[in-house]
Amino acid sequence: MSSNTTHVAKTVGTTSIDAGAVLEAAARIAPHAHVTPVVRSRTLDALAGCELHFKCENLQRMGAFKFRGACNAVFSLSAADAARGVVTQSSGNHGAAIALATRLRGITAHVVVPANASAVKRAAIVRYGARIVDCAPNMPARDAATAALLEQTSAELVHPFADPRVIAGQGTVALELLRQCDRLDALIAPVGGGGLMSGCAIATRALSPQTRLWGAEPAAACDAHDSLQEGRLITDRTPQTVCDGLRGHLAPITFEILRRELDGILLAAEDEILAAMRLLWERLKLIVEPSGAVGLAVVLRERERFAGQRVGIVLSGGNVDLDALPELPELPRLPGA
Amino acid sequence: MSSNTTHVAKTVGTTSIDAGAVLEAAARIAPHAHVTPVVRSRTLDALAGCELHFKCENLQRMGAFKFRGACNAVFSLSAADAARGVVTQSSGNHGAAIALATRLRGITAHVVVPANASAVKRAAIVRYGARIVDCAPNMPARDAATAALLEQTSAELVHPFADPRVIAGQGTVALELLRQCDRLDALIAPVGGGGLMSGCAIATRALSPQTRLWGAEPAAACDAHDSLQEGRLITDRTPQTVCDGLRGHLAPITFEILRRELDGILLAAEDEILAAMRLLWERLKLIVEPSGAVGLAVVLRERERFAGQRVGIVLSGGNVDLDALPELPELPRLPGA
Numbered sequence: 213m214s215s216n217t218t219h220v221a222k223t224v225g226t227t228s229i230d231a232g233a234v235l236e237a238a239a240r241i242a243p244h245a246h247v248t249p250v251v252r253s254r255t256l257d258a259l260a261g262c263e264l265h266f267k268c269e270n271l272q273r274m275g276a277f278k279f280r281g282a283c284n285a286v287f288s289l290s291a292a293d294a295a296r297g298v299v300t301q302s303s304g305n306h307g308a309a310i311a312l313a314t315r316l317r318g319i320t321a322h323v324v325v326p327a328n329a330s331a332v333k334r335a336a337i338v339r340y341g342a343r344i345v346d347c348a349p350n351m352p353a354r355d356a357a358t359a360a361l362l363e364q365t366s367a368e369l370v371h372p373f374a375d376p377r378v379i380a381g382q383g384t385v386a387l388e389l390l391r392q393c394d395r396l397d398a399l400i401a402p403v404g405g406g407g408l409m410s411g412c413a414i415a416t417r418a419l420s421p422q423t424r425l426w427g428a429e430p431a432a433a434c435d436a437h438d439s440l441q442e443g444r445l446i447t448d449r450t451p452q453t454v455c456d457g458l459r460g461h462l463a464p465i466t467f468e469i470l471r472r473e474l475d476g477i478l479l480a481a482e483d484e485i486l487a488a489m490r491l492l493w494e495r496l497k498l499i500v501e502p503s504g505a506v507g508l509a510v511v512l513r514e515r516e517r518f519a520g521q522r523v524g525i526v527l528s529g530g531n532v533d534l535d536a537l538p539e540l541p542e543l544p545r546l547p548g549a
Numbered sequence: 550m551s552s553n554t555t556h557v558a559k560t561v562g563t564t565s566i567d568a569g570a571v572l573e574a575a576a577r578i579a580p581h582a583h584v585t586p587v588v589r590s591r592t593l594d595a596l597a598g599c600e601l602h603f604k605c606e607n608l609q610r611m612g613a614f615k616f617r618g619a620c621n622a623v624f625s626l627s628a629a630d631a632a633r634g635v636v637t638q639s640s641g642n643h644g645a646a647i648a649l650a651t652r653l654r655g656i657t658a659h660v661v662v663p664a665n666a667s668a669v670k671r672a673a674i675v676r677y678g679a680r681i682v683d684c685a686p687n688m689p690a691r692d693a694a695t696a697a698l699l700e701q702t703s704a705e706l707v708h709p710f711a712d713p714r715v716i717a718g719q720g721t722v723a724l725e726l727l728r729q730c731d732r733l734d735a736l737i738a739p740v741g742g743g744g745l746m747s748g749c750a751i752a753t754r755a756l757s758p759q760t761r762l763w764g765a766e767p768a769a770a771c772d773a774h775d776s777l778q779e780g781r782l783i784t785d786r787t788p789q790t791v792c793d794g795l796r797g798h799l800a801p802i803t804f805e806i807l808r809r810e811l812d813g814i815l816l817a818a819e820d821e822i823l824a825a826m827r828l829l830w831e832r833l834k835l836i837v838e839p840s841g842a843v844g845l846a847v848v849l850r851e852r853e854r855f856a857g858q859r860v861g862i863v864l865s866g867g868n869v870d871l872d873a874l875p876e877l878p879e880l881p882r883l884p885g886a
Contacts, residue, residue: 249586270834332831490871494669497607497836497867530834534827534877 229376229469231418234383234411237284241381244283244316248272250392250524255495259543260511262518265396266492267389270500270530274312274336275305276457277385277408277528278372282309284381285370286317294319297367301325301358303349304333304457305529306372311342322365324357326350330456332533350450373407374463383411389524390416396423397521400507402528403427403436403477404458406466412526413473423524427470427477428506430454430485435461437477440470454482454538457503457529478517480509483541488512490540492527504528512543566713566806568755571720571748574621578718581620581653585609587729587861592832596880597848599855602733603829604726607837607867611649611673612642613794614722614745614865615709619646621718622707623654631656634704638695639674640666640686641794642866643709648679659702661694663687667793669870687787710744711800720748726861727753733760734858737844739865740764740773740814741795743803749863750810760861764807764814765843767791767822772798774814777807791819791875794840794866815854817846820878825849827877829864841865849880 248268256264269277286298297320300310307323314321321342325334326349337344347357362369370378385408386399399416401409409427416423429437433451445467451459462470470477480488489505492498507525511518585605593601606614623635634657637647644660651658658679662671663686674681684694699706707715722745723736736753738746746764753760766774770788782804788796799807807814817825826842829835844862848855 275834493836493871497612499830499834499836532831534830537874540871 229379229414231415233376233380234387234415237280237377237380238384238387240287241280241283241384244273244287244313245280245384246272247388250389251496251498253495256491256508259491260518261515262511262520263522264508264511265389265393265522265524266496267385267524267526268498269385269526269528270498270504274308274340275529275531276309277382277526278305278309279312280384281375281378281381281407281411282306282313282370283316285375285377286310286313286319288377289368293368297321297365298370299324299358299361299365299367300370300372301354302372303329305531307342308333308336308340308531310370311337311340315341320367322361322367324354324361326354330531330533331535333531336531371463372460373405373410374465376465379407379411379414379466379469381411382408383415385526386412386415387419389526390419393524394420395522396420396524398424398426398518399524399526400426400428400478400510401526402455402458402503402506403429403470404503405460406436406462406470408526408528409474410466410469413469417473424475425473426475426510428510429477429479430458430506431479431481433458434477434479436470437479439467440474440477443471454486455503455506457501458506478510478514480506480513484509484513486538487541487543490542498527499530499532500527501529501532504530566716566751568752570713570717571724571752574617574714574717575721575724577624578617578620578721581610581624581650582617582721583609584725587726588833588835590832593828593845596828597855598852599848599857600859601845601848602726602730602859602861603833604722604861604863605835606722606863606865607835607841611645611677612866612868613646614719614863615642615646616649617721618712618715618718618744618748619643619650619707620653622712622714623647623650623656625714626705630705634658634702635707636695636698636702636704637661637707637709638691639709641670642868644679645670645673645677645868647707648674648677652678657704659698659704661691661698663691667868667870668872670868673868708800709797710742710747711802713802716744716748716751716803716806718748719745720752722863723749723752724756726863727756730861731757732859733757733861735761735763735855736861736863737763737765737815737847738863739792739795739840739843740766740807741840742797743773743799743807745863745865746811747803747806750806754810761812762810763812763847765847766814766816767795767843768816768818770795771814771816773807774816776804777811777814780808791823792840792843794838795843815847815851817843817850821846821850823875824878824880827879835864836867836869837864838866838869841867
């Protein structure tokens with residue numbers, strides 16, 4: 213792929229990614245990515261009324277699962293393609309993930325970053341050595357800047373989620389989790405662009421078909437939920453949510469996968485997400501970003517649905533701007549530890 | 550021990566605790582305490598110019614190493630002594646640790662808590678089911694309340710650090726760390742009352758005599774540092790530091806052990822401690838309380854002393870009041886990841 217057009221043709225039409233691609237991704241990224249731990253908490257189990265297994269992607273390199281997909285894409289490139297570098301667009305963790313993955317491969321990266329990106333995530337992109345190209349904070353500006361860069365550099369586009377290589381890489385989260393913790397009744401992951409959930413769904417359906425698959429989304433950014441409900445891809449919203457990683461919408465490829473594989477998408481209010489994040493900080497002693505706490509938030513909201521089950525929850529990232537922390541509400545009632 | 554007088558006689562005069570006591574403690578607490586992980590960070594190694602191995606006692610049960618000593622003391626009691634319950638005094642983690650350990654043994658606990666204790670630590674004592682006895686925030690008031698309680702209840706005193714059973718329990722931190730990570734050039738732990746450092750020193754001198762032992766203390770609460778320097782136990786200060794776990798002073802038993810075993814106590818400024826804590830939050834994605842970040846702070850301050858070494862640092866606890874967070878400064882210059 214050396215142009216934007218080719219890329220669009222290749223990804224939009226292709227939903228044939230399978231568990232084999234996830235297994236290949238796992239082998240490809242193994243020398244670079246961490247096998248992240250799965251942690252438990254007696255207190256949170258008691259609070260949720262079920263058995264929670266937290267997959268700690270906040271402890272992944274550069275602090276989020278995004279490194280898996282970026283690493284798989286970057287190390288999939290032929291030597292000739294790699295030599296031309298990589299272009300991507302990202303307001304956050306994917307940009308930093310591409311920056312780190314390209315540094316490890318020794319090639320250049322250009323990241324289109326909107327003006328409203330989190331300071332800490334922008335700083336990470338710079339720290340890992342990628343070149344930042346600024347753009348206005350809207351999708352047309354982002355796409356125009358990306359297209360201009362691709363034209364200019366002949367570099368390879370690695371989209372944050374509308375890319376089978378990225379989706380396969382993200383699927384290694386579920387692959388690992390199912391090896392670390394078998395017989396899961398349910399697996400829950402946050403849904404933004406849908407790359408993580410799509411990859412996890414593909415891996416889980418193949419390896420553990422009885423496991424139910426739930427996406428978790430902020431009610432304030434419920435475009436994926438509504439897209440599945442209405443059976444059409446909704447892309448015209450600009451949601452406001454504290455979950456800066458979940459403001460995007462699905463792409464055709466992730467919409468197709470999630471429509472086919474998911475049991476549903478569950479929603480949580482902003483306050484519930486922040487209270488869940490606070491619990492993870494206080495009880496697990498783990499820094500998880502708001503986007504990464506949505507899974508716990510939906511379980512605590514829907515206790516009856518998960519009562520007594522063995523539930524895997526992906527804590528997707530831990531890159532928080534400590535200088536711009538919102539108020540952290542507590543849950544209304546916290547039962548004894 | 551069934552009275553305050555007996556306790557004082559027994560602990561003040563006894564410095565004969567040895568590595569065997571630490572091994573016995575390890576066996577005694579094994580059914581209850583976590584073997585905590587040791588974590589690494591490429592970024593922090595690069596920043597410090599040495600190889601850092603972080604022992605994650607913030608991931609210990611109830612969020613701090615204090616559970617080890619409390620658990621060892623409580624499960625050392627004879628059935629008859631245990632039946633009378635336990636008394637302690639604590640503004641923080643030791644109180645919660647005694648509360649949890651006594652709950653696990655099914656006996657009662659009374660904890661004397663000064664009025665200025667951290668809200669989150671007070672809440673933990675209540676949550677684990679201990680009875681709180683309030684007192685004014687000074688040592689005479691604390692001691693008077695404790696003596697009255699002992700008289701009233703005939704319960705067993707388990708002092709936060711002037712108790713060989715507690716010191717032996719805390720020593721299991723070093724025992725584990727040395728098993729998880731051999732050939733340490735240096736081991737660093739924070740010093741408040743000196744229980745953790747004393748136990749770790751005893752275990753380390755026996756198991757890894759070539760490992761240098763450094764205490765870490767806030768410069769704003771440098772009573773242990775000055776006590777060792779001046780060769781006399783200083784107990785008449787009321788230090789102000791963000792490290793609420795390190796405001797106490799040594800007891801005769803810990804003074805004797807540290808004077809004999811330590812290579813020295815290193816100091817860090819308040820800003821350096823908070824910057825180190827911020828680094829642990831941002832880079833390790835681990836919630837560590839200020840008292841737990843002093844070890845990293847002294848390593849970053851004294852880079853030449855530790856250059857190229859293999860250094861174990863005890864992250865002693867993770868119980869932070871998220872509603873009362875101070876400003877978190879960054880280090881002046883942060884080299885690339």
